[in-house]
Amino acid sequence: MSFDAPTLDAWLAHLEQLHPNAIDMGLERVARVRDAMGLRPDFPLIVVGGTNGKGSTCTMLSAIYRAAGFKVGTYTSPHMLRYNERVAIDLVPAADEQIVAALRAVEAARADVSLTYFEFGTLAAMRQFIDAGVEVAILEVGLGGRLDAVNVFDADVSAVVTVDLDHQSYLGDTRELIGLEKAGIFRAGRPAFCADAEPPASLLAHARQIGADLQCIGTDFGFRNETTQWRWWGRDGQKPGLPFPALRGTYQLANASVAIAMVQALHERLPVGIGAIKRGLLEAELAGRYQVLPGRPSVVLDVAHNPHAARGFAANLLNQGYFETTHAVFAMMADKDIAGVVELVKDRIDHWHLAPLDMARAASPEALAELIVAAQARGRIHFHPDIASAYGAALRACGENDRIAAFGSTYTVAAVLAARAR
Template sequence: MSFDADTLDAWLAHLEQLHPSAIDMGLERVARVRDRMQLQPAFPVIIVGGTNGKGSTCAMLSAAYRAAGYKVGTYTSPHLLHYNERVAINLVPASDAAIVASLRAVEQARAGESLTYFEFGTLAAMHQFIQAGVDVAVLEVGLGGRLDAVNVFEPDVAAVVSVDIDHQAFLGDNREAIGREKAGIFRPGKPAFCADSQPPQALLDHAAQIKADLQLIGRDFGYTNETTQWRWRGRQGQKPGLPFPALRGAYQLANASLVIAILDALHDRVPVGVGDIKRGLVEVELAGRYQVLPGRPSIVLDVAHNPHAAAALAQNLLNQGFFPTTHAVFAALADKDIAGVIGLLKERIDVWHVVDLDVPRAASAQQIAELIAASGSSARIHIYPTVADAFKAARSVAGENDRIAAFGCFKVVADMLALKPR
């Protein structure tokens, strides 16, 4: 007997206990349910993978397509505050009722097939996009690429934003192994992109082996920063006079360059003009990616949770200017390279407010405090039971010219957004 419920919360609780493990790499089970549901999108599908930068790239792609007047479906993960954030049409999160209808369709088709939370949600998202008649779909890889549930759909364009060390238990402990997993979203004869300036040889080899049309940043497309604007170059020529993306951080120019290259690759099917690209870059929004809240003290939210992202955050904090004292509200999952993250950020942080997150896989605040001390940092360290407690303490001692940077796992940023600190 299949499950049924009227509320999204009940469905999500069902999904959480449906499969024996939260992550179960493989496409066979998902493909069988996909075929039963006859999920065969007639619209172009873009799959975006990478260690970091996936969310920003998906957000800019979707903003450009929306500016051009297309109905765009965007599937991303994880969410910050509400599951609905994962499934958006025209940048608007789906309603509870729409998500429930699609989850119900998956439940009816799976015929007892065991699916993980992410697999179930991925099939439901595509069902919703097909039902809504979107013009183009942007799908973000959840983990890896080759065996990720989104890869059960055939991409017209696939892109790997960056490759670095993360999720070693599933993807391997070096860039070559991880690069090969991420390259698994490439398809023979189809446009494939990599915006990592030093792509792993395994990624290059796989693309060549399957004869994907691989385009690399710096070789086939790229950008020139011209101080007040920037210029894109690619196979189809140049696009000068572009505005900087509304998303902060110097690395966003590489992401934006990738976005324009993808838009160009699909120009014959869903053309987007330069004016719409400019509008998309200016209007794009994405919570938790070097998000600076207005007011004083300066409050920065960032989901940096691995060394690659921490290096970018450290550079952004440096570029932001001088602040007498920078407070960190920080927590992390135990399976992350916490010491690596701390090592890259210790020169930017004066006071650490470390949180004992009450979530599975979280590292204890005591463990994190010991790693900070072992890093050679002379910063003060305080421990709190919740993000709210940590932020309250940081806010009580921070001067108006100081800075509070809340970062680490998505839960830290989600809890900060829930507090509505401004």
């Protein structure tokens, strides 16, 4: 007998215990359920993968298409505070009732096929997009690309934003191995993009082998920073006088560039004017990507959880301006390169406020402290029972000219946002 429940919380609890592994790479099971559900989208699909930057790119794409008047479906992960954030139609998170109805449809179709939490959610998201009649869907890869559940749907346009070390136990321990996994979202004869300035040879070779129309940043498209504005260039010409994205950070120009390149690739099916591109860049919002909250002291939130992201985070801290003291609220997963992250940000932090995250994968504050000490970081270390307490202590210690930087994981940022909402 299939599961049923009236509330989204009950369904999510069911999904969490449904499959023996949280991650089970492969497409055969999810493809069987896709076919049983008859999920055959007739609208353009944009699939975005990468180590970092894919969430920002999806957000800008969604904002641009919405500004152009198209009905847009967006599927991203993980969520910050509510599961509903993962599925948006016209930038509005789906209602509980919509998600529950789609989850019921997946449950009814799967029979004896075991699905992971993410696989279940991916199929449910597509069910919602088809039912809502969206005109374009933007799908963020969860992990890797080749064997990710999102890849069960054929992309009309795809992009790998960046390639760096993360999730090595699943994807491999070199950029070449990881690049090959991420290139699995490319499709023969269709536009594909790479916004990594140094694309792995494996990614380039795979695109050639399958006959994808690959375009790379710096060669086929790119950007030029012109101080008060910026210019995009590509195969079809240039777009000067663009506003800087509302999403902060110098790396966002690369994300914006690949977003515009994908919009251009679909221009015949989904025509978008320069006005919509400008509006989309200015209106795109995404929590936890160098998010600077209003008020004083300055509070910065960043989900930076690997060295590649931490490098950009550290540069943004430096470029944000002068602050007398920076307090870090810091927690990470134990399976991440904590030492690599600490090494990149250690000279920007004066006080480290460490606390445990309420999950088995999280590194203990004591383990974090050992790595901070080993890196010879100059900041003082403070221990707290939870992230809310750590944030509260940092806030009490700050003057108007100080700064709080909460980073290291989506869960760290989410816990600070939850604490501020109380």
